[in-house]
Structures are given as structure tokens and as C-alpha cells.
Amino acid sequence: MTKLSTRSRTDLLLHIGIILALTVVLVLVFFFGYLPYSTNHGQTITVPDLKHMSLDELENYLDDRDLRYEVSDCTFVSGGVPLTVFAQYPQPGSNVKEGRKIYLTIIKRMAPTMPMPNLIDQTSRTAELQLRALGLVLGELTYEPDLGKNKVLKQLVNGKELAPGTPVAKGTTVDLVVGDGEGKVYFPTPDVTNMNFEEAVAAIRGSGLRVGVRVPVDDPEQEVGTVIKQKPRADERIRLGQSVDIWVVGPIDANADAQ
Structure with missing residues (x-):
């Protein structure tokens, strides 16, 4: 077998050159031949839009x-169809290689629960922001007499008051009862007609009102002392402390008026 001579400087340089040339050839073959072939270089697939697709459809699709694909996360979406795709990565329209794994976020079947927040005495706007941050939904606003304008007085779910801390599902609608800013400044006048005088006085004073002018009237068909008319009329709105005038059958009894 003939051996390559390395006795001279020229032979040594020649051998080094041959080794370097072979190394370059191998590198070029690896990067431009084997590697592109093994990784399907240049062959890409456009990622489809998988949103709203069910897990049953995904496999064959x-x-x-x-x-x-791989399910990387689950979330609850109010009104969303359970076990369907909510989000994906890479995004639809991206170009990827064959065999690429698509990571999916799937809509949960059951909504997570959380403690009901305490919205009482907050403004309706603050309560709305807090509900939204927790994944709850603001429903109807109902106004009741209260000096605190838009102050939350009650928090309701399905028509029932819900105490703070009670477990509630994400996406639940919460209705609020809030103040109208006026309070009970005005309220309906009590109906005292057809009562006797003493009963009428008790009803008027019991409503936080005063007995005003007592007008005597003759009415042979009614018993003496019966109230047959009043002003303001029954159910007419009146302010606390105002007076109610009454028309009473019979003469004025000074002692009764003084009581």
C-alpha cells in the first residue's frame, strides 16, 4: 500500500489542503443536501382558522x-359553545412546516365560581366596573327612594338578594337596586274617607302628616263624625309633615280637635 509522504513541508501542506477541502464538501452536503431534505425545507402550510371548531372535528381536519394540535389552556366564555376552540397559536394565516403542532385554548363546559362581591353602598358605576372585572354581568337597575343618588341598596340574582361571599358562577347577571337621590320626600296621601274622625286623625298622624282644617258638613245619610272628603285626595303625592284637610259630618268638637 502506497503511503502519502509527509516528510517535506510541501507534502504536509498538501495533506492539510485535502482535509480542509473534504471538510468543506461535507459541510455543504449536510446543509444544502441532507438538512433541507430531512426538514422539508421550503415546504410550508398555511395555518387554518380553527376558532369555534369542536374537538371532534379537529383530529381529522x-x-x-x-x-x-395540543390543548394548552381552557377558559369559560359566557354564551360560548363548550369544547370548541376559543383561541389558537400560531394565528390563522401563519406559514408553518408540515407536522407543526397548533396550541389551542378550549372553552370549558362548566363556569368557574367566585365569591359574590359586596357592592352595597357603592355607586352603580363602580359596581359595574367591579362586576365586569370579575367576569359578571350587570343586569337591570331599579330605583328606590334614597338620598344617595345611584348608591347600591341591594344586589340581586334571579330576583333574590345575594349576600356578599355567596358562590356565584362566572357570567352570572347581577341586578342592582339603587337610590334615586330624592329619598322618601314625597309619598302617597293616605285614604281617610269613610273613617270616623278619631281613626282619620290617627292615620294622618301615623303617616308623619298633620291634621289641617276640619270642615263640618251636613249629611243625613252618614253617621256623625264620618270623614266624607279630604284634601289632598287619597294617593296624591305629599311631602312629609304637610297637613291634610278633612270634611267631617256633624258639628265641630273643640275637645276632639285639641287632642
């Missing part, structure tokens, strides 16, 4: 496109 992605297999036909040489793609795979």
Missing part, C-alpha cells in the same frame, strides 16, 4: 393538512 388537521390530519388532512399534516398538522397536529
